[in-house]
Amino acid sequence: MTTTQLEPAAALSGLRASKPERVTIVVLSGDMDRVMAAFIIATGAAAMGMPVTMFFTFWGLNALRQPGAATSAKDWMRRMFGKLNRGGAGSLPLSRFNFGGLGAWMMKKVMAQNKMPGIPELIETAQDLGVRMIACTTTMGLLGVTKDTLVGGIDQLAGVSTYLNEARQGSVNLFI
Amino acid sequence: MTTTQLEPAAALSGLRASKPERVTIVVLSGDMDRVMAAFIIATGAAAMGMPVTMFFTFWGLNALRQPGAATSAKDWMRRMFGKLNRGGAGSLPLSRFNFGGLGAWMMKKVMAQNKMPGIPELIETAQDLGVRMIACTTTMGLLGVTKDTLVGGIDQLAGVSTYLNEARQGSVNLFI
Amino acid sequence: MTTTQLEPAAALSGLRASKPERVTIVVLSGDMDRVMAAFIIATGAAAMGMPVTMFFTFWGLNALRQPGAATSAKDWMRRMFGKLNRGGAGSLPLSRFNFGGLGAWMMKKVMAQNKMPGIPELIETAQDLGVRMIACTTTMGLLGVTKDTLVGGIDQLAGVSTYLNEARQGSVNLFI
Numbered sequence: 001m002t003t004t005q006l007e008p009a010a011a012l013s014g015l016r017a018s019k020p021e022r023v024t025i026v027v028l029s030g031d032m033d034r035v036m037a038a039f040i041i042a043t044g045a046a047a048m049g050m051p052v053t054m055f056f057t058f059w060g061l062n063a064l065r066q067p068g069a070a071t072s073a074k075d076w077m078r079r080m081f082g083k084l085n086r087g088g089a090g091s092l093p094l095s096r097f098n099f100g101g102l103g104a105w106m107m108k109k110v111m112a113q114n115k116m117p118g119i120p121e122l123i124e125t126a127q128d129l130g131v132r133m134i135a136c137t138t139t140m141g142l143l144g145v146t147k148d149t150l151v152g153g154i155d156q157l158a159g160v161s162t163y164l165n166e167a168r169q170g171s172v173n174l175f176i
Numbered sequence: 177m178t179t180t181q182l183e184p185a186a187a188l189s190g191l192r193a194s195k196p197e198r199v200t201i202v203v204l205s206g207d208m209d210r211v212m213a214a215f216i217i218a219t220g221a222a223a224m225g226m227p228v229t230m231f232f233t234f235w236g237l238n239a240l241r242q243p244g245a246a247t248s249a250k251d252w253m254r255r256m257f258g259k260l261n262r263g264g265a266g267s268l269p270l271s272r273f274n275f276g277g278l279g280a281w282m283m284k285k286v287m288a289q290n291k292m293p294g295i296p297e298l299i300e301t302a303q304d305l306g307v308r309m310i311a312c313t314t315t316m317g318l319l320g321v322t323k324d325t326l327v328g329g330i331d332q333l334a335g336v337s338t339y340l341n342e343a344r345q346g347s348v349n350l351f352i
Numbered sequence: 353m354t355t356t357q358l359e360p361a362a363a364l365s366g367l368r369a370s371k372p373e374r375v376t377i378v379v380l381s382g383d384m385d386r387v388m389a390a391f392i393i394a395t396g397a398a399a400m401g402m403p404v405t406m407f408f409t410f411w412g413l414n415a416l417r418q419p420g421a422a423t424s425a426k427d428w429m430r431r432m433f434g435k436l437n438r439g440g441a442g443s444l445p446l447s448r449f450n451f452g453g454l455g456a457w458m459m460k461k462v463m464a465q466n467k468m469p470g471i472p473e474l475i476e477t478a479q480d481l482g483v484r485m486i487a488c489t490t491t492m493g494l495l496g497v498t499k500d501t502l503v504g505g506i507d508q509l510a511g512v513s514t515y516l517n518e519a520r521q522g523s524v525n526l527f528i
Contacts, residue, residue: 021520026350028213030272033410037380037527040490044512050520058209059272075289077282084273096382096411097436106429110494113427138216142286160220167348168197168226172519174378174527175213175350202526204389206448234385235448251465253458260449314392318462336396343524344373344402351389351526 022170023052026163029176030059031095032104032119038176039122045172046129053166054126055158057136060176061143062087063119064135064150073144082144089119089151127153134158198346199228202339205352206235207271208280208295214352215298221348222305229342230302233312236352237319238263239295240311240326249320258320265295265327303329310334374522375404378515381528382411383447384456384471390528391474397524398481405518406478409488412528413495414439415471416487416502425496434496441471441503479505486510 023045027038038054046052056064065087073079097103108118117125126133134156140146147157156162167173199221203214214230222228232240241263249255273279284294293301302309310332316322323333332338343349375397379390390406398404408416417439425431449455460470469477478485486508492498499509508514519525 023516026213026217028210028352034380037378037409040512041378041516045516048513048516050516057213075286077286081273081279081282081286097433103433106433107494110427110429114493116490116494138292141290142283142292160216161224164199164217164221164224164226164348171347171523172516172525173348173350174525175352176527202389202393204386233389251462253462257449257455257458314468317466318459318468336392337400340375340393340397340400340402340524347523349524349526351528 021050021172022166023050023172024163024167024170024174025052025054026175027054027056027060027063028058029095030062030092032092032107033095034176035060035063035089035092036119036122038174039119039126041174042131043122043125043129046126046131050172051132051170052126052130053132053134053163055134055136055163055166057139058143059085061135061139061145061150062092063089063123064133064154065089065145066149066151067091069149078144085143087145087149089123092119123151132156134162136160136163197226197348198342199226199348200339200343200346200350201228201230202351203230203232203236203239204234205271206238206268208268208283209271210352211236211239211265211268212295212298214350215295215302217350218307219298219301219305222302222307226348227308227346228302228306229308229310229339231310231312231339231342233315234319235261237311237315237321237326238268239265239299240309240330241265241321242325242327243267245325254318254320261319263321263325265299268295299327308332310338312336312339373402373524374518375402375524376515376519376522376526377404377406378527379406379408379412379415380410381447382414382444384444384459385447386528387412387415387441387444388471388474390526391471391478393526394483395474395477395481398478398483402524403484403522404478404482405484405486405515407486407488407515407518409491410495411437413487413491413497413502414444415441415475416485416506417441417497418501418503419443421501430496437495439497439501441475444471475503484508486514488512488515 025038042052042054067088069087094103132155135154137157137159201214218228218230243264245263270279308331311330313333313335377390394404419440421439446455484507487506489509489511
């Protein structure tokens with residue numbers, strides 16, 4: 001009887017192990033405040049021992065682009081988009097009160113005064129803590145972003161099924 | 177003993193069956209990029225055999241409105257809103273670089289060149305794959321959107337408790 | 353045998369009790385429509401008996417600030433931000449068609465005509481239903497928002513690990 005009473009517990013811990021409080025975050029936004037929140041949650045969860053995967057799509061890709069990286073697209077439309085849609089984790093706009101970059105600059109100043117890490121430092125910390133970062137191939141093609149213009153340490157270029165295979169294993173699944 | 181050992185497993189598979197990796201997506205945004213991401217995730221999940229429910233509220237309702245559909249509201253405020261807040265899955269603006277529709281037009285051009293489906297095609301695919309689409313009654317009333325101005329194939333008009341009853345059964349619950 | 357057959361069920365109900373369909377909502381947006389959706393989901397879930405925690409960060413904090421509350425920050429940058437970034441649940445802008453407040457004013461008019469509760473009333477209902485509200489300390493510091501300028505009834509000032517400890521216990525985890 002004792003063993004049978006243990007069985008369910010063992011089976012249950014097995015169930016729990018199969019859903020190890022995994023965190024997935026889709027980062028569609030390229031706004032400084034939203035991307036910062038994404039990385040604060042990702043690094044916090046990784047520090048607590050939760051496996052974390054971030055999936056960057058659309059404007060969120062800007063956080064992973066090298067500063068000032070140009071597009072390599074041949075057609076004029078994507079080249080024009082590439083010119084407007086500047087990459088670089090250090091130059092993302094605020095979703096509010098950006099005022100052509102002044103608001104974002106002010107917020108970075110206040111963060112530096114308070115010794116808070118900026119997005120470039122948060123990306124490094126995330127990579128040190130083993131956060132997986134995946135860039136969405138579909139939107140890379142759409143926006144004319146190529147692998148050689150991304151920062152180092154991107155784990156994978158992948159599509160929606162890769163994301164869903166991670167998300168179905170977790171319960172903290174955010175879309176930012 | 178063998179049967180008791182099987183019991184927990186059976187019970188567990190029952191538990192798993194009751195949480196079959198269901199996906200729910202609240203679509204509040206009416207931005208082309210966000211709505212597109214919602215449908216790419218929804219159709220991807222449905223193709224992988226996961227049950228998917230999309231719940232459209234506020235500006236997200238625009239994706240389900242017939243192109244150019246006028247509001248039937250009587251009062252001038254909702255009629256004015258209806259004039260400004262144009263529906264139609266094919267005419268959603270980009271959240272960035274929209275430039276009065278030019279950016280959205282360019283992105284649709286690039287998508288067509290790359291043989292990527294647009295939102296109207298994604299909606300059809302979603303319906304073919306059995307994705308459930310629910311329109312939020314509360315915001316329909318607020319924005320003066322009536323059932324006869326929505327596209328066909330909307331499964332239900334419902335409120336927040338319907339959404340929550342779906343979401344509590346799943347683990348991939350996104351708000352877009 | 354009967355008892356062993358009951359064991360797994362008991363263990364399972366224990367498991368379920370430990371994941372009681374908890375809802376967590378990160379409110380980063382300060383847009384009237386998004387904040388309203390957050391509170392409609394929160395109050396709906398609480399009314400259905402689900403434990404709910406809301407975590408307010410960045411512009412979402414505005415919903416919890418006293419109307420017209422000034423910042424107490426000493427440095428000019430945060431004081432300037434405080435001037436621009438006006439608080440008060442009753443004066444949040446719409447994410448679309450705000451037109452300097454006219455759109456938000458119109459929507460509140462239509463809501464009042466239809467006897468729909470506004471955000472200040474939704475906050476009260478949420479508090480009556482036992483929704484836990486947490487204000488993010490990190491962004492309070494960043495935006496120069498102090499505890500004495502928040503409305504009453506805020507349960508906790510806390511950081512990301514508090515949020516994650518709630519979210520890992522639930523499955524309906526939204527980022528708004």
